Amino acid sequence: MTKAAASNVFPFPAPRVDDYPTYLPLQPQPIGSLLDADEYKQNQNPPKLFEEMEIRGVKFPNKAWVAPMCQYSADNGHPTDHHFVHYGSMAMRGWGSIMVEATGYVPEGRITPECLGIWDDAHIPDYTRIVNYVHGLKGIIGIQLAHAGRKGSTPAPFVEGQFVEKGWKGGSTIPAENGGWPTSVPAPSAISFKGGDYPDPIEASVEYLESLKKAFVDAIERCEKIGFDFIEIHGAHGYFIHEFTDPISNKRTDAYGGSFENRIRLPLELAKIAREKWSKPLFYRVSASDWLEEDLGPEKRANATEGEDEWAWWGIEQTTLFTQKLADLGVDLIDVSSGGNDLRQKIKLGPGYQLHFADHIKKHTENILVGTVGLITTPHQANDILEENKADVVFFARQVLRDIDFPLEAALELGVAASPAVQYQHAWTRMVVKRNAEEVNHKTSKEHGVDAVQGQEGHKKEVHANGNGHANGHVNKRAPPPEVHTSVP
Numbered sequence: 404m405t406k407a408a409a410s411n412v413f414p415f416p417a418p419r420v421d422d423y424p425t426y427l428p429l430q431p432q433p434i435g436s437l438l439d440a441d442e443y444k445q446n447q448n449p450p451k452l453f454e455e456m457e458i459r460g461v462k463f464p465n466k467a468w469v470a471p472m473c474q475y476s477a478d479n480g481h482p483t484d485h486h487f488v489h490y491g492s493m494a495m496r497g498w499g500s501i502m503v504e505a506t507g508y509v510p511e512g513r514i515t516p517e518c519l520g521i522w523d524d525a526h527i528p529d530y531t532r533i534v535n536y537v538h539g540l541k542g543i544i545g546i547q548l549a550h551a552g553r554k555g556s557t558p559a560p561f562v563e564g565q566f567v568e569k570g571w572k573g574g575s576t577i578p579a580e581n582g583g584w585p586t587s588v589p590a591p592s593a594i595s596f597k598g599g600d601y602p603d604p605i606e607a608s609v610e611y612l613e614s615l616k617k618a619f620v621d622a623i624e625r626c627e628k629i630g631f632d633f634i635e636i637h638g639a640h641g642y643f644i645h646e647f648t649d650p651i652s653n654k655r656t657d658a659y660g661g662s663f664e665n666r667i668r669l670p671l672e673l674a675k676i677a678r679e680k681w682s683k684p685l686f687y688r689v690s691a692s693d694w695l696e697e698d699l700g701p702e703k704r705a706n707a708t709e710g711e712d713e714w715a716w717w718g719i720e721q722t723t724l725f726t727q728k729l730a731d732l733g734v735d736l737i738d739v740s741s742g743g744n745d746l747r748q749k750i751k752l753g754p755g756y757q758l759h760f761a762d763h764i765k766k767h768t769e770n771i772l773v774g775t776v777g778l779i780t781t782p783h784q785a786n787d788i789l790e791e792n793k794a795d796v797v798f799f800a801r802q803v804l805r806d807i808d809f810p811l812e813a814a815l816e817l818g819v820a821a822s823p824a825v826q827y828q829h830a831w832t833r834m835v836v837k838r839n840a841e842e843v844n845h846k847t848s849k850e851h852g853v854d855a856v857q858g859q860e861g862h863k864k865e866v867h868a869n870g871n872g873h874a875n876g877h878v879n880k881r882a883p884p885p886e887v888h889t890s891v892p
């Protein structure tokens with residue numbers, strides 16, 4: 404080729420992600436991270452929601468994180484195309500972190516037959532495809548490792564809903580012929596979540612717990628091979644580990660039951676194993692309260708009799724003590740949810756209805772980051788939480804499903820310029836504007852106001868009474884409340 408001819412050739416190859424199996428344009432920086440503050444002066448001294456955060460060398464580009472959300476769309480534990488699109492879309496939209504939903508590290512640890520699993524090496528490639536894509540976009544993605552305990556072998560809410568409409572009265576137990584495992588549902592004690600409706604669990608033997616620890620280690624090794632950026636242990640919503648910590652569901656008389664120290668033994672063992680095997684960020688999701696004060700009085704009994712557990716139910720006092728122990732083991736972040744272990748729960752719904760638990764834990768523990776979740780739906784609401792130091796990160800669940808572009812919309816609303824995906828940049832010209840710093844006041848959020856909450860708990864009556872720490876309410880001027888009831892593990 405002559406020199407003259409060469410000069411007619413566009414000199415730059417299209418920047419692409421190296422080693423990605425198909426052509427994937429290279430993102431100049433993580434989607435949702437702030438653009439250079441020297442050029443975009445409004446990004447100097449940014450709102451906390453858009454501060455980068457680093458945990459054990461993993462850089463999260465902002466603090467608007469996706470909470471885990473079961474999709475009931477797996478095939479014998481394998482992620483499917485639905486998961487690829489679902490998580491891949493989030494990665495295109497600038498969330499600071501994405502968490503793969505509750506994933507069983509043993510088959511009987513799934514909630515429904517359609518829940519994700521990671522009990523087999525054969526699962527690895529399907530997760531790797533998703534993780535490689537998210538990483539190809541410079542995103543961060545982790546996974547929630549879960550065991551459903553006595554809430555396992557139950558139907559997906561939309562499956563049960565369809566059959567209830569058609570007259571199904573068989574309860575919330577999936578029989579073996581439909582892929583369930585109703586006769587081998589383990590729990591700390593043989594107490595059904597809802598007798599006659601949910602499976603009758605069997606008391607987990609110590610041998611079973613030992614085999615579980617081994618399966619947990621294997622799952623962590625798979626997470627390492629897949630390349631996940633973090634792991635969250637699911638210890639909330641009335642599933643196996645929460646059941647162990649809770650005097651309501653744990654009536655054991657061995658080393659795993661009775662006193663507070665015994666009830667928290669299993670989760671601490673799992674957290675210790677995870678910390679030893681996993682060098683990247685480690686999170687733990689807790690239910691900070693059973694919300695049983697109205698029915699059972701204070702969490703701590705005033706006059707415990709000889710040999711009686713001094714704690715009546717699981718609440719914020721034990722959660723705070725427990726969190727400090729997790730912190731001492733090296734858990735990096737406590738993800739503070741609530742409820743799900745007792746149908747008598749009276750959740751006081753409202754915007755940020757679980758924030759006071761996160762705030763309490765943040766003020767009374769040390770060396771652990773705190774995440775909050777639950778009816779957080781507007782940029783100012785989320786940013787205020789961080790500015791007021793009530794939590795370190797904000798998790799969003801249903802808001803992600805309603806408004807997947809929330810992070811970039813939040814940048815616009817909070818007056819900063821964040822990086823959109825290169826393919827979508829024409830949609831964000833109103834946000835990617837070079838301004839003077841003085842033009843923007845990020846922190847005027849007090850008057851943001853949230854609309855009335857239209858909430859309702861106990862939706863199980865209609866669909867799936869798994870009473871699971873989820874509030875079925877909405878606060879939002881950005882999106883109307885959905886018409887349907889959702890059920891949340």
Ligand SMILES: Cc1cc2nc3c(=O)[nH]c(=O)nc-3n(C[C@H](O)[C@H](O)[C@H](O)COP(=O)(O)O)c2cc1C
Pocket residue numbers: 470471472473474504505547637639640688740776777778779798799800801802872873874889890891892
């Ligand atoms: C469809 C759906 C699935 C969920 N699945 C999970 C899950 O897998 N693990 C979990 O810990 N919480 C799960 N949750 C609870 C959410 O993570 C979150 O704690 C709850 O919805 C409250 O947050 P929100 O008001 O932002 O939706 C789920 C919620 C929804 C809506």
